[in-house]
Amino acid sequence: MSIYADLLRYRELFASLFQRDLRAKYKGSALGLVWTLALPLTLMLVYLVVFSVMWKASATDVDHYWLFLLCGLPPWVFFSSSLQSSARSLVENAGLIRKVRFPRQLVPLSIVATQLVAFVVMTAIVFVLSLIVLPEARSTAWLSIPIAAVIVLFVSGLSLAVASGNAIYRDIEFVVTALLLPLFFLTPILYSVDKLPGAHGHPWLVDLIQWGNPLTPVIECFRAPLFQGEVPSTANLVYLVVETVVALVLGAWIFSSVDDRIAAEV
Template sequence: MDVYADLLRYRELFSSLVRRDLRAKYKGSVLGLAWTLALPVALMLVYLVVFSVLWKAQATALPDYWLFLLCGLPPWAFFASSLQTSARSLVENAPLIRKVRFPRQLVPLSVVATQLVAFGVMTVIVLVLALWFRPESRDTAWLALPIAVAIVVFVAGLSLAAAALNAVFRDVEFVVAAALLPWFFLTPVLYQLQDLPGAESRPWLVDLIHWGNPLTPAIESYRTPLYAGELPGAANVIYLCVAALVALALGAYVFTSVDDRIASEA
């Protein structure tokens, strides 16, 4: 895993790239990091109105549905923004890559680290809200923090693979952008798995969405201790940890396979 060991060997360069990305992201912004909450809060309000007022969906009968929704958004927002932004990161930094010799994997991983700032802020806010509005979660809410670490590892591996592939095959970033919308609705951010239409008559469909979508165990493991005040399911946690390790290995394998072509084709 020398691909990731370079994060330590070149930690000063990595931190410089992260600072550069953060400055570029919030340059000229009055509110700065406060904007990291704008998208998830706006999404929450929109979905809350659509599902609970216009459609009166079954899922909105949950107590504190707004918090249920908010507890599912941080992992998804972090995943979607990291994957989409990192996919084009090597191409956008092509002039730097061609001029200076350095571990190129630092570029997409610095993008993930930049998005991690927003994920951390959202996680802290959700944690505080859960402790305040869901007293039953006060003993378990802290478990969301190690779960968040596993989610970061998972996202970092996938993001590195997407960035490396997009440097060689430019269609990748468009495929990622197109896949994110249906992927969102196939991930239980807005609903519980057991509330899916036909869940009783088609249990295979629930199992497919649960175990066929690696984000489902991640979000379920993250949200359960925050919202339900229960320990996350062991199967979900094991699945997430294995998926994180597989994603790391996949990212390293894909990157090393195309590393020698990145400078010439990015």
């Protein structure tokens, strides 16, 4: 699709937008880009202390629960931060969009690229911890790398769709923000789907979380090789690939539909 092919054709412009967004993110801070490492580490530590040390429940009765939790965080943080940041990207770059004609999809995609930096850092940390703590995962941990690449494509498509839609309908950014909190608890980050306390009494709820939540296959596919030392299930892999294709097509379609109106609406 030409929408995404423009990333290669205008790679120098894309790189400039990425560098600008990355510098702007930490503008005025003493540590600058060091925060790309410090922030993911701090976030992972906070989740670790709160949910693995202070919060105890039967749903967390998992060996090495702290690592179980950390294996679910990188995809979620990347997903949520990318959608929130990209939602207003076209609106916040209205001045540039009105003055210069260029492939406008580069704007939200460059925002995703800035969030990708933290995703890479967090994934690298979890990867190393998995190799150290879980010998059984040493032969499968490398699978998390291509899976992470697919997750990047999935998030890119959704982010482009959200940014394009929000350029026309400003309510979308608020809808995204409102949905992220309940979606976090409906995604198996803090718990394993098959170990939910109410799973036996409410099997429909398990099915809803497993197959009704598009983020469940994302987390399960990412966690399986890193924590369980297994290849992700065929069902989860197929689900992830299919929803990634759908997200990319949806993002390209929505952007193409509103591209001519963006400059006037923002």
